[in-house]
Amino acid sequence: MTDHNANSAPAATPDIVYTLTDEAPMLATRSLLPIIKGFTRAADVSVGTADISLAGRILAAFGLADDDLARLGALTQDPAATIIKLPNVSASLPQLKAAIAELRDKGYELPDYPDEPTTDAEREVRAAYDAVKGSAVNPVLREGNSDRRAPRAVKAYARSHPHSMGAWSPDSKTRVATMDADDFRHNERSVVIPEAGTVQIRLVPADGGQPVVLREALPVTAGEVVDATFMSARALDEFLVGANAAAKADDVLLSVHLKATMMKVSDPLIFGHVVRAFFPMTFNAFGLVLAEAGLRAEDGLASILAGLDALPEGERIRASLQEELELGPRLNMVDSTRGITNLHVPSDVIIDASMPAMIRAGGKLWDADGGQDDTLAVIPDSSYAGVYQAVIDDCKAHGALDPRTMGSVPNVGLMARKAEEYGSHDKTFLIPADGTVEVVVTQGTGRAAGTVLLSHAVEDGDIWRACQTQDAAVRDWVHLAVVRARATGAPAVFWLDPERAHDRTIASLVERYLAAEDTTGLDIRILDPVAATRLSLERARRGEDTISVTGNVLRDYNTDLFPILEVGTSAKMLSVVPLMNGGGLYETGAGGSAPKHVRQLLEEDYLRWDSLGEFLALAEALRHVAQVSGNARATVLADALDAATTTLLEEERSPARRLGGIDNRGSHAWLALYWARELAAQTADADLAARFAPVAERLGEVNEAVQAELVAVQGHPVELGGYYLPDPALADAVMRPSAALNAIIDAL
Ligand SMILES: NC(=O)C1=CN([C@@H]2O[C@H](COP(=O)(O)OP(=O)(O)OC[C@H]3O[C@@H](n4cnc5c(N)ncnc54)[C@H](OP(=O)(O)O)[C@@H]3O)[C@@H](O)[C@H]2O)C=CC1
Ligand SMILES: O=C(O)CCC(=O)C(=O)O
Ligand SMILES: [Mg+2]
Structure with missing residues (x-):
C-alpha cells in the first residue's frame, strides 16, 4: 500500500x-510506529501501513495515489x-476545501x-469529492459490529485517579430542546424485504409532472x-424559532449539537436551517x-464571513450579522478567545x-467572555435527544457522577454493513418539490414490480432519507x-424505542435471534x-455495570458519553470490531482526531494526544495475529504490552496536558x-527474553536523558510543512527529536 506519511510497506x-x-x-503515529515495528519485527510479526488520510483519499480519487x-x-x-484503525478526519465541506487548497499549493x-x-465533467468532479467528504472511511472498514469497553486497568486507574467533574446544581437551567x-x-x-432484489426511490410531484x-x-x-x-423543513424552522426564543427567555447559551460529519447529507442541511434561523x-x-x-448557511458563519469582503454589500451584511448576534440569545462559543x-x-x-463534555462540566458550555454557563442544547431530531435529557435529569437530581465509584456502561453496537442511519447518506435527499416520495420494487424482493413499499407526502425543502440494516x-x-453478557455477567439491555417503526422491527428480530442463543x-x-x-x-451510581446494546447512532453517542463520564475521555476505550468474515478490526478509542491538539503542537511543540487507545488496540491485534497465524510470539508480545500499559497507567506516564510534562512522545518512550x-522478564519465550534484555537495559540507561530531551524541546513553535499533508522529514524531526532513543529503536 502506498504511504504518503511514513516508511513504505511490504508488498x-x-x-x-x-x-x-x-x-x-497521524502525528502520534510518526513517533509510535517505529517503536511498534521494531518490537514486532523481533517476533516475526510484520506491520504495514495504509494511508487513509483525507489528503491520501483526495489524491486517490483523482488517480494521484x-x-x-x-x-x-x-x-x-x-x-x-x-x-488497526486510528481516527481520521471525516471532512466537512470547509475542511475538504482547505485540504484541496493545501494539496494544490503543494503542486498536485x-x-x-x-x-x-x-x-x-464538473458533476463527475463533484461526485468524486463528495465520496471523500464526511464519514467515508469507517463505513467501508466496519464489516462487523462493535464491542467498546473500558479495560479493567483503565477503569481501575480512573477510580484511583478520578478526573475532574463539574458540579451539577438542581437549579441548573440546562436542558435539551428537540422536536x-x-x-x-x-x-x-x-419494512422487511423478504427476498433479494432492487428498489427505486422516486418523487412523484404533486403538480402531476x-x-x-x-x-x-x-x-x-x-x-x-x-x-x-x-x-419537515417547515416544522424544523418553527421549532428553531421557538428554541431561539426559549434560550433568550431563559438567558442561557444557545448551542446546537449535530453530526454533520457522519450524517454528511442531512445534518449540514439542518445546520443551515439553524444558521438561517439565528439570522432571520x-x-x-x-x-x-x-x-x-x-456563501451558504450550511457551511457555517465562518465561511460566510470569509466571503463578505468580495461582495459590494459585504460590510452591510457583516453589520447585519453582528446586530443579530447581539439581538439573539447568547451563543455557545467553541473558542471564545478567537471569537x-x-x-x-x-x-x-x-x-x-460535545454533549458528554457539557454534561461532564456540570451542564456548562463556554460563553463569549470565556466564562461558563447553562445551555439550551438544540438537538432537532428527537430520536436520541431523550437520552441526553435523561442524563441531565439524573445529574440534576443526584449530582455529578463519581468516577471513583461509578459502574461501567460498555457498548455492543450494530454497525456492520453500513447499518441504519450512518449508511444513509447515499439515500438522503433534499426534496426539490412538493409530492410523494416512494420506494418502489423494480426487481425481485418477493413482491410484484411496481409495488410501493414505503411512501411519504413531502414538501419542497424537506429532508428525506432511507436506511438499510442487513439481517446478517x-x-x-x-x-x-450474548457473548459479552456471558463473558461479564452484566445485564445486557437492548435500547429500542417502541415509538419508532425501525426499532419495533429490530426488536422483533432481536427476540427471534435471542431465542436461538443459549441465554x-x-x-x-x-x-x-x-x-x-x-x-x-x-446501576452505575451503585457501582454496577450494564451493557448497552444499541443501534449505530447510539453506539456512537454512548461510546463517548459513558467513557467521558467514567474515565474522562473515550481515548482510553478498547474498541474491537470482530469482522463478520473472521478478521479483526481494532479501532483506537472512540474519539476523533482532536484538531486543537495539532494547534498546541504547532504553537508550543507539545502533543497531548494520548495513545492509550493505540496500545490497547495493538495488544488485541497481536492476539488476533497469533490466532490466525499460529505465531505464539505474537501472544507474548501482546501480554507484555498489556502489562506495560498497566504500568504506564499506574506510574502516570500518560501525556499530561501542559507544557513541561510528559507529552505523547515522552509516553511512547x-x-x-x-x-x-x-519482554525481558517473561519466561514464555526465552529467545525473546534474551533479545529484549539488552534493549531494556539500554532504554533504561538513556531514559532519564531522553525524557529530559523531550521536555527540553517544548515551548517553541514548530513547522510541519502542512496540515493535511505534512512534510515527512519535518514531521519526523518534530515527533522523533531524541537521537539517543531513535538509535535504540532503529537498531531493533
Ligand atoms: N473514528 C473516527 O475516525 C472519528 C473521527 N472523528 C473526527 O475527528 C475530528 C474531531 O472530532 P471531535 O468531535 O472534536 O472529537 P475528538 O474526539 O477528536 O475530540 C474531543 C475531545 O476529546 C479528547 N480526546 C479525544 N481523543 C483523545 C486522545 N487520544 N488523547 C487526548 N484527548 C483526546 C480531547 O479533549 P480534551 O483535550 O479536552 O481532553 C478532544 O478535544 C473530526 O474531524 C471528526 O470527524 C471523530 C470521531 C471519531
Ligand atoms: O466516522 C466518523 O465520522 C465518526 C465515528 C465516530 O464518531 C465513532 O464511531 O465513534
Ligand atoms: Mg463517536
Missing part, C-alpha cells in the same frame, strides 16, 4: 495493517485480516470543488430492514446575494463528543451481545432508550521501556 499483506490518518493521531482505502475495504473480507493538479456543477412532531423519529416507516428518480437502483438483500423517514433578518434581506456568491461560535463551522461541534448484521450483533442465566432486556439510560445510570522490560 504482501502484512500480519497487521496500521492506518495512517490525520491530525493528532493508490487507493489504500479500497484495498483495506477488500481486506476486511479476509479471515486473516488484522487492521487537483480540480476546484465545484459548488454549482453545470457540466457533466415533538414531523421529524425523523416521528415520520419513520419500516413526471416522477423524478432520486435513486435509480438500490440493491436489497433477503431479510433486510429498509426504513424511510423525513424531517440578514437572510431575509441578503439571502439571494449570499446564495449568488456561493468562534457554535455556528461558525458545521464540524466544530459534533454531538457525540442484526443476527451477528445479537450474538455479540440461560443471563439478564437480557429490551428497554426504550430513556428507560435504558435511567436504569444504566441508576516510557512504553518502549516498560514493554522491553516485560
